[in-house]
Amino acid sequence: MSWLDDILCEAPKEVRDGIPSFLGEQPTPSEGFDYARHYTEDAEQFDYFGEKSDRLTVTHLRLLRSSAMRMVPKDTALLLDVGCGSAFVAGHFCPRGVKVVSMDIAQANARKALDKYLYDNHAAVVADAYHLPFADHVFDCIIASEIIEHTVDPKGFVDSLLAKLKPGGILIVSTPYKERIAYSLCIHCNCKTPHNAHLHSFDKEKMQRMVSALPADIVKMRLVGNKLLLRTHLVVLVAKLGFWVWRFVDGLLNRILPKAEHFIIVMKKR
Numbered sequence: 257m258s259w260l261d262d263i264l265c266e267a268p269k270e271v272r273d274g275i276p277s278f279l280g281e282q283p284t285p286s287e288g289f290d291y292a293r294h295y296t297e298d299a300e301q302f303d304y305f306g307e308k309s310d311r312l313t314v315t316h317l318r319l320l321r322s323s324a325m326r327m328v329p330k331d332t333a334l335l336l337d338v339g340c341g342s343a344f345v346a347g348h349f350c351p352r353g354v355k356v357v358s359m360d361i362a363q364a365n366a367r368k369a370l371d372k373y374l375y376d377n378h379a380a381v382v383a384d385a386y387h388l389p390f391a392d393h394v395f396d397c398i399i400a401s402e403i404i405e406h407t408v409d410p411k412g413f414v415d416s417l418l419a420k421l422k423p424g425g426i427l428i429v430s431t432p433y434k435e436r437i438a439y440s441l442c443i444h445c446n447c448k449t450p451h452n453a454h455l456h457s458f459d460k461e462k463m464q465r466m467v468s469a470l471p472a473d474i475v476k477m478r479l480v481g482n483k484l485l486l487r488t489h490l491v492v493l494v495a496k497l498g499f500w501v502w503r504f505v506d507g508l509l510n511r512i513l514p515k516a517e518h519f520i521i522v523m524k525k526r
Contacts, residue, residue, distance in 0.1 A: 259355060260379040263334070265391040268381075275366050277382035278389040291408065292361055292384060294453070299362030304341045305372065315492050316481050319506075320518055322499055323480050324401055324430050325349070327522050332396040332426075338385055338417060339403040343369035350375040357390075359383050385413055390420050397426045405431045405454045411466050414523075418472050421525045427472065433479060433519040434459045463521055472523040481517035482509040 260276075268276035279292060321344050328335065332354055337345035340358035346369060349356050355377045358369040366380040383389050385400075385407070398417050407413040417427055435457040442449040460477055467474050485491040485506060495502045510516050 259377075260357065260381075263357075263390050263394045266389050268389070272363060272382075273367050275363065275370060275380050275382060276389075277363065278387070279361070279382060279384060291406075295360075295406075296362045296364075298453075299360070299364040304365060305343075305368050311492055312486065312489055315495050316486060316517065319491070319495060319499070319502060320430060320480050320520075321401065323478065323503070324399060324428055324520050327426070327428050327476065327520065328397050328399070329426055334394065334396050336390070336395045336398045336417075336420065338398060338400040339406075340369050340380070341365060341401075343373055345399050345401075346373040346375070346378050350378045353377065355379075357381060359385075359388075361385070386416050388416055388420055392419050393422050395420050395425060396422060397428065399428045401428075401430045403431075404429055405435070405456050405458070408455060410456055410458075411470070414467065414472075415470055418470060418523070418525050423525055425525045427523040427525065429521045429523070430480070430518055431458050431521075433516045458519075460519070467521075467523060471526045473526065474521060475524045476520075476522040478507075478520045478522075479510040479514060479516035479518075480506065480520055482506050482513065483515045483517060484509055484513060486517055 266278065268278055269280050270277050325345065325348050334355045335345065335349055336357045336359060337343070338359055340360045343358045346356040346358050350373055358366060358378065358380045360366045360382065361384055363382050366382050370378065370380040381389065398421060400417060404410050404413060421427060435454060437454050437457055438451045439448040440451065464474060485494065494505050
């Protein structure tokens with residue numbers, strides 16, 4: 257795919273099923289956690305493309321993703337989806353003519369993304385977010401949805417993504433808001449293991465401090481998924497009235513009672 261070749265800065269280590277892989281013997285930001293192996297096995301054990309039956313979860317995810325995608329600038333031509341999972345970004349933007357690179361550290365997710373969304377303007381790669389194979393300053397927008405809480409070095413993660421954005425480009429990050437991380441004792445290693453592999457919890461102040469040391473400015477932070485709406489399942493009823501009705505109700509409740517399940521951070525590269 258010529259347009260993908262134009263934005264790569266290195267040759268792939270291998271090509272499997274037509275998907276270039278850039279994973280190699282690279283140092284990880286934290287010794288002792290082989291996250292590449294972990295998330296490769298995770299993708300093989302759990303199908304992120306499968307349909308969820310829990311209507312509450314389905315509704316919340318749909319609204320969260322819609323909120324994030326509506327923050328993508330309208331003039332975006334080239335978009336990177338980091339940790340693409342179910343590739344909902346490609347599913348939304350490729351039919352609108354945007355070139356989308358679905359990137360995941362797991363071959364299984366990248367393969368399913370490309371199989372599901374067969375567009376000439378859709379490419380998939382297997383790569384590590386800390387060692388991105390793209391030229392600097394090429395993407396108009398990058399989306400990292402529900403990824404940063406899994407990373408061992410959040411600041412390094414954001415810095416790596418910013419390097420690939422054009423000046424003035426937009427980075428959109430979504431993550432749980434003020435999450436209380438729960439732990440279990442792993443029966444295999446006898447170590448404390450965080451549920452859902454969440455290593456970090458964020459709030460607005462923590463995110464501001466982290467980004468202040470990077471070449472970007474936070475231009476928007478939006479709380480999404482008021483817990484009162486979610487716990488009472490009222491979100492399902494409100495969502496039926498339309499996205500904008502839900503967003504008004506959700507936003508109003510989050511101003512009165514700022515207890516949200518997630519928040520979205522929009523950063524603009526200097």
